[in-house]
Amino acid sequence: MSAVHTVAEIRAAEDALMARLPDGALMQRAVAGLVTVCAGLLDGVYGARVVVLAGGGNNGGDALWAGARLARRGAHADAVLLNPEKAHAEGLAAFRAAGGRIVARDDVRTALAAADLVLDGILGIGARGGLRGEAAELARLLRGGRTAGAVVAVDLPSGVDPDTGETPGPHVVADHTVTFGTGKAALVVDPAAAAAGVLHPVDIGLTPYLPEPGLTVLDDADVAALLPDPGRESDKYSRGVVGVLAGSGEFPGAAVLAVGGALHGGAGLVRYAGPGAVATEVRARWPEAIAGPSPDTVGRVQAWTIGSGLGSGREADVAAALAAGLPVLVDADGLRWLPDRFTGPALLTPHAGELARLLGVERDEVEAGRLHHARAAAARWNAVVLLKGSTTVLASPDGRVRVNPTGTSALAAAGTGDVLAGLAGSLLAGGLSPLDAGSVAAYAHGLAGRRAAAASGYPSAGDVLSALPAVLRSLRGPLQ
Numbered sequence: 001m002s003a004v005h006t007v008a009e010i011r012a013a014e015d016a017l018m019a020r021l022p023d024g025a026l027m028q029r030a031v032a033g034l035v036t037v038c039a040g041l042l043d044g045v046y047g048a049r050v051v052v053l054a055g056g057g058n059n060g061g062d063a064l065w066a067g068a069r070l071a072r073r074g075a076h077a078d079a080v081l082l083n084p085e086k087a088h089a090e091g092l093a094a095f096r097a098a099g100g101r102i103v104a105r106d107d108v109r110t111a112l113a114a115a116d117l118v119l120d121g122i123l124g125i126g127a128r129g130g131l132r133g134e135a136a137e138l139a140r141l142l143r144g145g146r147t148a149g150a151v152v153a154v155d156l157p158s159g160v161d162p163d164t165g166e167t168p169g170p171h172v173v174a175d176h177t178v179t180f181g182t183g184k185a186a187l188v189v190d191p192a193a194a195a196a197g198v199l200h201p202v203d204i205g206l207t208p209y210l211p212e213p214g215l216t217v218l219d220d221a222d223v224a225a226l227l228p229d230p231g232r233e234s235d236k237y238s239r240g241v242v243g244v245l246a247g248s249g250e251f252p253g254a255a256v257l258a259v260g261g262a263l264h265g266g267a268g269l270v271r272y273a274g275p276g277a278v279a280t281e282v283r284a285r286w287p288e289a290i291a292g293p294s295p296d297t298v299g300r301v302q303a304w305t306i307g308s309g310l311g312s313g314r315e316a317d318v319a320a321a322l323a324a325g326l327p328v329l330v331d332a333d334g335l336r337w338l339p340d341r342f343t344g345p346a347l348l349t350p351h352a353g354e355l356a357r358l359l360g361v362e363r364d365e366v367e368a369g370r371l372h373h374a375r376a377a378a379a380r381w382n383a384v385v386l387l388k389g390s391t392t393v394l395a396s397p398d399g400r401v402r403v404n405p406t407g408t409s410a411l412a413a414a415g416t417g418d419v420l421a422g423l424a425g426s427l428l429a430g431g432l433s434p435l436d437a438g439s440v441a442a443y444a445h446g447l448a449g450r451r452a453a454a455a456s457g458y459p460s461a462g463d464v465l466s467a468l469p470a471v472l473r474s475l476r477g478p479l480q
């Protein structure tokens with residue numbers, strides 16, 4: 001599991017740690033990690049051309065110190081000082097003493113054009129708002145291909161909002177980000193995360209001083225530990241029975257895909273509720289599923305997955321499934337008929353457009369502020385909200401947030417959301433909490449998307465579904 005902390009938490013931890021260390025020692029730890037990554041990216045440090053973009057805070061200090069160390073190893077180091085009066089005094093002195101050169105304004109373009117590596121030390125966790133003035137112009141030059149060198153962001157790409165993952169204005173787009181101490185939301189949540197490139201975490205000894213993280217990113221081992229493990233005495237009922245209320249005459253495929261996802265998520269039995277013609281298609285593809293016309297008549301379940309491809313006019317069916325008071329996942333069309341607030345375990349799986357409609361805002365606003373809007377909806381409906389898209393984020397009404405690291409644009413294909421809904425519903429029926437069911441499902445779904453993409457150029461939702469069994473098998477090992 002990797003942890004993400006807020007700027008306030010990081011500053012408190014840094015203060016506590018710095019109180020025990022000699023002056024400047026913490027920055028030197030950060031700089032040592034930064035220099036190691038830069039040296040690894042360069043084809044030899046000696047003779048390499050490095051341009052340091054230094055703002056007026058400690059982020060600029062890191063970059064100047066790193067420039068100094070690279071210069072001592074034989075690099076030609078140039079620095080652009082964005083705020084010369086405020087430039088980090090010790091960093092600047094070290095940079096100059098190592099032979100680093102301050103670039104005159106007129107020479108910035110030439111320096112960038114010749115650079116093998118550009119260190120972005122304009123702004124770090126002290127950023128407030130997007131880049132302005134000359135800094136914005138520099139970011140524009142970098143994005144415009146002014147340099148062929150690798151752009152390495154120090155701690156964060158400058159100009160992104162550290163805590164929200166939002167990009168309030170112009171910002172640097174980096175090829176690599178060397179980040180210190182712990183994760184930041186901006187490095188894992190789009191749109192900011194898209195500007196970070198490859199992440200290189202550097203341990204500066206902060207962890208013992210940091211609180212439990214509110215935002216986490218699961219890894220293979222976390223997911224393996226959360227996957228249901230049927231015991232020796234299990235039967236199909238004790239493994240969990242999931243009800244799927246999905247599909248319609250208009251969208252029968254959604255039912256087929258959701259039931260397929262549910263059949264592979266560990267539940268012992270899948271009951272499909274829906275119109276006869278759709279049920280016939282579901283059973284033709286999945287003879288192991290049981291079908292009935294409505295939630296009331298299909299038989300007992302331990303959790304419901306509601307909504308994928310449901311179409312219009314299904315309010316009564318949705319109400320009947322919700323009335324059971326069981327753990328529930330609500331997707332797609334089902335989101336039109338939400339109760340005022342959930343009182344039991346609930347997982348909502350909107351994409352940005354659906355969440356925008358729920359919250360009465362524009363889709364662009366949701367995509368620009370994923371964490372904010374997922375949290376707002378989680379609080380509003382007292383449900384875990386899994387917001388799908390380029391970054392899938394899950395916000396729980398208890399304040400916990402998870403970000404899924406496995407997403408791939410290979411999943412941006414019709415029907416993949418139906419597979420996810422079935423899979424997550426199956427995990428709910430298996431006894432996982434909505435937060436765990438949603439994050440485990442998103443994780444495995446992302447891996448299935450990647451696996452499917454490796455096998456077929458542009459995978460369909462069916463390809464993603466077909467890849468799921470092998471992904472789950474590799475995560476949890478074979479059932480004994």
Ligand SMILES: NC(=O)C1=CN([C@@H]2O[C@H](COP(=O)(O)OP(=O)(O)OC[C@H]3O[C@@H](n4cnc5c(N)ncnc54)[C@H](OP(=O)(O)O)[C@@H]3O)[C@@H](O)[C@H]2O)[C@@H](O)CC1
Nearest residue numbers: 026027030056057058059123124125126127128129130155
């Ligand atoms: N503490 C430690 O020991 C360690 C810290 N470390 C490093 O320090 C970094 C944090 O440094 P920091 O706190 O100095 O903030 P930083 O990101 O450099 O920016 C602050 C400056 O930017 C300005 N400014 C703000 N917004 C702006 C905007 N939109 N556009 C333009 N300017 C803007 C603001 O000016 P103001 O507006 O306040 O006058 C202020 O001068 C951290 O990310 C890591 O790299 C590591 O070495 C590990 C040890």
Ligand SMILES: Nc1ncnc2c1ncn2[C@@H]1O[C@H](COP(=O)(O)OP(=O)(O)O)[C@@H](O)[C@H]1O
Nearest residue numbers: 351388389390408409411412414415416417418
């Ligand atoms: N650009 C993207 N990058 C990563 N994942 C994406 C992207 N776009 C969509 N997805 C994923 O694809 C799935 C699409 O689900 P959804 O929008 O409900 O489509 P549908 O209803 O057609 O199945 C979700 O899991 C979502 O997170």
Ligand SMILES: [K+]
Nearest residue numbers: 120123154156
């Ligand atoms: K930076």
